[in-house]
Amino acid sequence: MDRNSSGGDADNFDWDTEDELEIDNYAISSRSGVSLTNGESVLGTTEAGSSADSPNSKLIDHFVGMGFSEELVAKAIEENGEENSNLILEALLQYSASSLASSSNSKLIDHFLGMGFSEEMVIKAIKENGEGNTDTILETLLTYSALEKSAPVQHADSDNYSSDYDGSFLDDFTDIDSSDDTEETLNPDSDEESRLLYLTKMGYSEAEASVAMERCGPDSSIAELTDFICAAQMAKAADALFPVEDRKPFCNDPNYKKRRNAGFDLWKRKKQMKLDKKLLNEDDHAVHLPNPMIGFGVPTEPDQITQRTLPEDAIGPPYFYYENVALAPVGVWSEMSRYLYDVTPEFVDSKYFCAAARKRGYIHNLPIENRYPLLPFPPRTIHEAFPLTKKWWPSWDPRTKLNCLQTCTASAKLTERILKALEAYGDEPPLNVQKYVLDECRKWNLVWVGKNKVAPLEPDEVEMLLGFPRNHTRGGGSSRTERIKSLGNSFQVDTVAYHLSVLKDMFPGGITVLSLFSGIGGAEVALHRLGVPLKAVVSVEKSEVNRNIVRSWWEQTNQRGTLIDIPDVQELNGDRLEQLISRFGGFDLVVGGSPCNNLAGSNRHHRDGLEGKESSLFYDYCRILDLVRLMQRNQ
DNA sequence: TAAACCATGACGGGAGTT
DNA sequence: AACTCCCGTCATGGTTTA
Numbered sequence: 087m088d089r090n091s092s093g094g095d096a097d098n099f100d101w102d103t104e105d106e107l108e109i110d111n112y113a114i115s116s117r118s119g120v121s122l123t124n125g126e127s128v129l130g131t132t133e134a135g136s137s138a139d140s141p142n143s144k145l146i147d148h149f150v151g152m153g154f155s156e157e158l159v160a161k162a163i164e165e166n167g168e169e170n171s172n173l174i175l176e177a178l179l180q181y182s183a184s185s186l187a188s189s190s191n192s193k194l195i196d197h198f199l200g201m202g203f204s205e206e207m208v209i210k211a212i213k214e215n216g217e218g219n220t221d222t223i224l225e226t227l228l229t230y231s232a233l234e235k236s237a238p239v240q241h242a243d244s245d246n247y248s249s250d251y252d253g254s255f256l257d258d259f260t261d262i263d264s265s266d267d268t269e270e271t272l273n274p275d276s277d278e279e280s281r282l283l284y285l286t287k288m289g290y291s292e293a294e295a296s297v298a299m300e301r302c303g304p305d306s307s308i309a310e311l312t313d314f315i316c317a318a319q320m321a322k323a324a325d326a327l328f329p330v331e332d333r334k335p336f337c338n339d340p341n342y343k344k345r346r347n348a349g350f351d352l353w354k355r356k357k358q359m360k361l362d363k364k365l366l367n368e369d370d371h372a373v374h375l376p377n378p379m380i381g382f383g384v385p386t387e388p389d390q391i392t393q394r395t396l397p398e399d400a401i402g403p404p405y406f407y408y409e410n411v412a413l414a415p416v417g418v419w420s421e422m423s424r425y426l427y428d429v430t431p432e433f434v435d436s437k438y439f440c441a442a443a444r445k446r447g448y449i450h451n452l453p454i455e456n457r458y459p460l461l462p463f464p465p466r467t468i469h470e471a472f473p474l475t476k477k478w479w480p481s482w483d484p485r486t487k488l489n490c491l492q493t494c495t496a497s498a499k500l501t502e503r504i505l506k507a508l509e510a511y512g513d514e515p516p517l518n519v520q521k522y523v524l525d526e527c528r529k530w531n532l533v534w535v536g537k538n539k540v541a542p543l544e545p546d547e548v549e550m551l552l553g554f555p556r557n558h559t560r561g562g563g564s565s566r567t568e569r570i571k572s573l574g575n576s577f578q579v580d581t582v583a584y585h586l587s588v589l590k591d592m593f594p595g596g597i598t599v600l601s602l603f604s605g606i607g608g609a610e611v612a613l614h615r616l617g618v619p620l621k622a623v624v625s626v627e628k629s630e631v632n633r634n635i636v637r638s639w640w641e642q643t644n645q646r647g648t649l650i651d652i653p654d655v656q657e658l659n660g661d662r663l664e665q666l667i668s669r670f671g672g673f674d675l676v677v678g679g680s681p682c683n684n685l686a687g688s689n690r691h692h693r694d695g696l697e698g699k700e701s702s703l704f705y706d707y708c709r710i711l712d713l714v715r716l717m718q719r720n721q
Numbered sequence: 722t723a724a725a726c727c728a729t730g731a732c733g734g735g736a737g738t739t
Numbered sequence: 740a741a742c743t744c745c746c747g748t749c750a751t752g753g754t755t756t757a
Contacts (some may be wrong), residue, residue, distance in 0.1 A: 375734070413733070413748060444749080493749060497726050528747080565724060575749050605749095679749085687748035690729050726755065732748090739742070 177660075373419040373431060375412060379445055381432035385459040385584065386439075386466070392455040400427035400451045404600075404672070404718065406711055407452065407585065407609070409577065409679030410704075411686050412445040415695045418685055419447055422696070425708045427451075432585075436578035440464045441471040442488040442531070442551045444578045446679075453588045460583045460615050464553060468533065471551060478534035480513070482520050488531045488543075491551060492688060493574030495542040495567075496530035508538040545569035552608075553579025553615075555639075559606055562634035572632055577608025577679065583616050589675065596621035596647065598670045600714065602655065602678030602707055603627065607636040609677040614643060622648045622670045626655050626678075655706045663713050672718045676711050680704040 162177040383390030408426060412419075412433045419431055426449045436444035441464070465471035467486045469479075504523055508515055515523070523540075526532065532540035543551075545566055549558050552573060559569040586609070589597060596619030601609055604625040613620060623640075627633050633651045640649045650666070652658060667673065683689060684698020692698055 377735080409749095411749060415732075443747085445747090446749085490748060494751095499726075525746095567724060571749095573749090577749095682749050683751085686750060687732060689748090689750045690731075691751050693731075693750090722757100724755105724757080727753090729751085729753100734746090736745085737743080739740100 373423065375433050375445075378438075379412070379433050379435040380438060381434040381448070382454045383457075384434065384438040385457075385463075394430075394454060396451055397428045400429045402451050403674065404711075404714060405450070405452055405589070405675045407448065407450040407582075407675065407677040408707060409446055409448050409582070411682045412447045413687055414447075414682075414685040415693065418696050422447075422704060423449060425705070426711075434581055436581045437466075437487050439466070439580040439584065440551050440553065440578060441466055441468050442578075443490050444581070445490065446578075446581070448582075448585060450585065452585060456588060457584050458587045460553070460580050460587075460612075464551070464580055472533055472547070475533045475535060478536055478539070480534070482514070483524060483527065483534070485527070488533075488551070489528055491531065491543070491548050491574055493571040495570045496526075496532060498541075500526065500530065501532075501540055501542075504532075504540050505538050545573060548573045551578075552576055553581075553583070554606070554608075554611055558611070558639060559635055561638055562631055564631050564635070568631055572606050572629070572635070575682075576605050577612065579608055579612045579615065582608060583612035586612055586618070586675075586677075587616055589613070590616055590618050593618060593674060595619070597674045598622045598672065599624070600666075600673040600676045600710070601625045602658075602676070602710060603680050603703070604632070604636060604651075604678070605629075606632050607639055610636065611639070614645075620645055620647045622650070624650045624652065624666055624670075624673075626652045626658060628653060628655075655703060655710070658706075658710055660713055660717075663710070664717060667714070667717055667721070672721065673714055676714055678707055680707050 166173040166177055378387065380387050380389065382392070382394065406426070408422070410422070412435075423429060423431055429449050429451060431447040431449045433445070433447045436442065436446070439459070468488060469476050469486070504526060507519055507522060511519065527540060530542055532542055535541045545559060546556050548570065549556055554573075554576075559572055564572070597613065598621050599609070599613070601607075601623055604610070604627040607625070610620065610623055610625070625633070625636060627636065630653070633653070637649065637651065648670075652662075680703045681700035684692055684694045684701035685696070686693070694701070696702060696704055
């Protein structure tokens with residue numbers, strides 16, 4: 087195999103030096119003076135006690151209202167007593183996690199419950215259709231609903247409800263087998279009184295409904311109103327997971343409401359794509375990608391934003407940093423934002439940091455002032471990154487940046503085909519040939535390594551582009567294909583390091599990190615290159631090869647902290663987290679990028695959105711982050 | 722058997738035009 | 740507004756090769 091495309095002999099700087107020395111040098115980055123802002127936030131501890139006059143049934147109702155089954159709630163109360171609601175909640179979360187892990191069936195049931203169907207109907211539908219085809223189950227459920235004149239309803243999103251939206255989907259999901267028929271005769275958007283009545287019937291208090299109607303204006307739809315109320319509740323009830331007495335149970339917990347919406351979102355995306363797109367664009371919650379995609383700013387561009395206001399509930403500790411592909415299906419980022427305390431995502435294209443594009447969104451609660459980049463700056467054009475290619479680069483190939491580094495690489499045979507296509511001509515092949523070659527080059531990130539000869543990037547070249555030490559992914563019996571795949575799934579280190587750089591002065595004594603979906607350790611490498619000591623890293627990563635890579639890096643860089651690796655994210659339940667938190671005194675940072683498989687545009691087969699098989703692990707990130715926050719606040 | 726190879730489009734944003 | 744065209748996208752599953 088040709089290796090002559092190697093950029094290793096780049097003369098502008100040396101990627102070949104010993105890793106440790108090199109990394110140590112990076113750590114000594116010169117920096118502008120940093121005025122440390124106080125990143126601490128004022129956090130009241132949650133009042134967790136149940137009120138004295140609260141009978142057992144009220145407590146049960148409360149948790150049932152959050153979406154847990156009555157059986158589980160009873161069990162949790164029996165095991166933990168009535169006194170400590172936190173313990174009960176923890177137990178419930180644990181049950182849910184383990185039941186999700188053990189039974190695909192319950193996941194399926196939950197999925198449809200989340201859409202607002204009753205458990206009874208869902209079980210019946212699954213029994214009739216089997217577990218295999220979710221679409222037929224959905225059809226059946228919709229049929230049931232139509233029969234009962236009780237289809238699911240979506241409260242919090244205004245984007246799937248408008249005047250031309252089919253009214254049959256407007257219903258109250260509280261009790262599907264409700265005996266009264268008010269829904270049929272009530273036109274919720276007709277006048278103020280009807281809407282008020284409708285909202286109270288939905289379980290909102292009269293006060294909430296009135297305030298919402300006042301704030302949203304006389305022409306607001308039910309969906310807008312519920313959206314407003316939901317937002318208000320989220321802001322208010324964020325920390326208080328416990329009853330506000332004048333609210334109906336199912337409205338208490340914003341996460342519950344959000345989860346119900348999540349299921350419906352899937353249905354919505356599938357059936358109402360066109361309509362949604364139109365409506366989403368008018369929706370305040372629609373996330374739009376910035377152009378240029380520089381987030382709050384990048385070191386190489388003039389526009390910088392140094393101030394932002396985080397939603398109160400988003401403020402740490404711990405700090406969190408979540409990453410995923412920017413070009414996810416419509417609605418995914420607003421959903422993720424909703425789950426992550428309504429923090430606005432920061433979209434950044436790594437082409438501003440290195441020679442390859444990498445459009446990613448980051449949701450985090452880090453300060454954004456006084457960021458600084460890793461030094462030295464990595465090469466930012468193809469020619470700088472691979473000087474040897476300059477000699478062979480045709481004038482008709484205008485690329486200066488590579489496209490996104492993906493998980494697959496072109497075959498060596500494609501090189502041959504392109505060679506053959508070009509050989510017949512001189513310096514200026516016909517336009518159609520140029521287009522063919524350029525298209526292939528762009529699709530596969532090919533670079534010129536000889537006359538008429540292109541080649542895909544080698545793993546070590548991708549390592550360099552992504553900011554990893556050379557040979558980072560080598561070893562552990564990892565093939566070229568596997569290395570490319572692991573790298574393709576990774577962070578761009580310089581980009582992430584720029585965002586994490588604010589931690590340097592906050593944690594001079596080192597940092598304790600919970601790293602979910604660690605992959606090949608992009609976050610760890612970034613922190614290390616920033617010179618942030620790693621006191622302890624708890625790393626969750628499914629792939630054994632990747633775990634070996636991180637472990638090997640950990641040893642080779644003479645880390646003095648503790649590295650714990652956990653293969654399965656489900657293993658990280660309340661118990662395990664409590665152990666780890668008490669052992670390390672809590673986590674300072676929860677970092678991770680959950681799988682993008684079902685979000686990425688390259689996926690022909692299962693681009694199913696957030697509810698997809700792998701991408702739904704996003705909810706585990708949220709689950710774990712929620713648990714960490716809860717536990718550390720009650721310490 | 723492990724690694725390499727290859728066929729497989731849809732979706733969404735941006736820019737321009739009508 | 741609505742239309743066109745252009746372009747890029749952390750991939751999967753089956754088949755062939757070494």
